[in-house]
Amino acid sequence: TTPRKFFVGGNWKMNGSTKSIQSLVDTLNKANLPVEQVDVVVAPPAPYLALVRSTLDSKLGVSAQNVYAAKSGAFTGETSPLFLQDLDVHWTLTGHSERRQYFRESSEYVAEKTKFALDQGLSVIACIGESLIERETGATNTVLASQLEPLAAALTPADWARVVLAYEPVWAIGTGKVATPAQAQDAHKYIRAWLAKHVSPAVAQATRVIYGGSVTAGNSGELARMADIDGFLVGGASLKPEFTQIVKARL
Template sequence: MSERKPIVGGNWKMNLHAADAEALIAGLADAGLPDSVETVVCPAFPYLAAAAKQLEGTGIMLGAQDVYYEANGAFTGEVSCSMLKDIGVQWVLTGHSERRHVIGETDVMVNAKTRAALDAGLSVILCIGEKIEQREANQTDAINAGQLAYGLAGVSAEDLSRVVIAYEPVWAIGTGKTASTEDAEKAHAAIRGVLANLYDQSAADAMRIQYGGSCKPGNAAELFSQPDIDGGLIGGAALKVADFKAIIEAAAGVATA
């Protein structure tokens, strides 16, 4: 069994309204989630402050779905690291495929956000992954390696301890498709190999790598049983207490097996 503590993140994306968000947080707080798994929830920006208050004392960590890399200034619509820290945010997502491919974020921007968050004392879930045409061209490992190298450029080995990598095959997000367990493990093992080249084997072995492609209660245990898969970054299933709890418990079952 790996000594890495599993981590399961819930990315709510642009979903739920205030009452629903409050009810979901309350349900998770009362769900008796296992403490052998690190749990992070990422509501939409308007609900972060309220969520921070609800989560006090629960052991559940609070994450933001995005952040800007400048400290302050004339950047209409953006939110800084210090603003997030002010309201109790501990984690941020960077490089999510929807930010890259829908919003148009570049590798340079992803790196700037990652470094700014780490410099501010936040922890980061750095997302990487290939699109369907890249997968069909057998470019999965090359795409992941490039996004890792860009995303972690300038990140010290010391700061790396506050980074989690989320592998999200873009073709599997929200489509109901899932990479086979074998394909997911192969991609994760390759990512760990890239980390060993960028840093060293010890740093690579310590890195937690989440799977982020349509992970559900029905497939979570099999995915998490793989030696290089250390939890999941969950989308749709994170919006239901029962489903999210089942995924977290699957991670806990692997951790204690």
């Protein structure tokens, strides 16, 4: 057993409507989720953050999907970490592979945003992961290290207490092709060893490393039993009733 509290995030991505989100919140509120044993955090689209925070059970966390690295000013279309704090939203994702891919966010920029968000008091789910071609060419660990390096350079050891690392292999996201428990465990173990070497053994022991990529109620149990898998970041299935089963995957 691990000292790390299990963590399950639901990344709703660019989906939903007032109606569907109200019904999802209702389902979550009635699910009686085991919040003593599991941290549960959902990430709705930005325009719905206030609605979700004001209607969702306060024992469940709310996260933005993205944030900007400035407090305020002439940055049309961006979300300040101060807006999130003002809305009582205390989490944000950074570095999701979709942002890296479609919005050209580099690992250095992701690190800058992560540090800025932490400095404004937010907690961060920072995402890393290799593409299919990178895995097939044996570059997985090199890629993970290159994504972790700027983060480790930007963050103080104390900052890591408010960071959850999400390992999301790009080839497993939205594809129905989940990493095998052994593949995920190998990557998580590598990430933890990297943290031990480049940040500190204490940070490596304490930091939750969660898995994302085609997690379902069906495959979550087996994954949750792996030593270095401390939870999940769930996309598609977080919009469905099965999310509550994924939350309970390690109970």
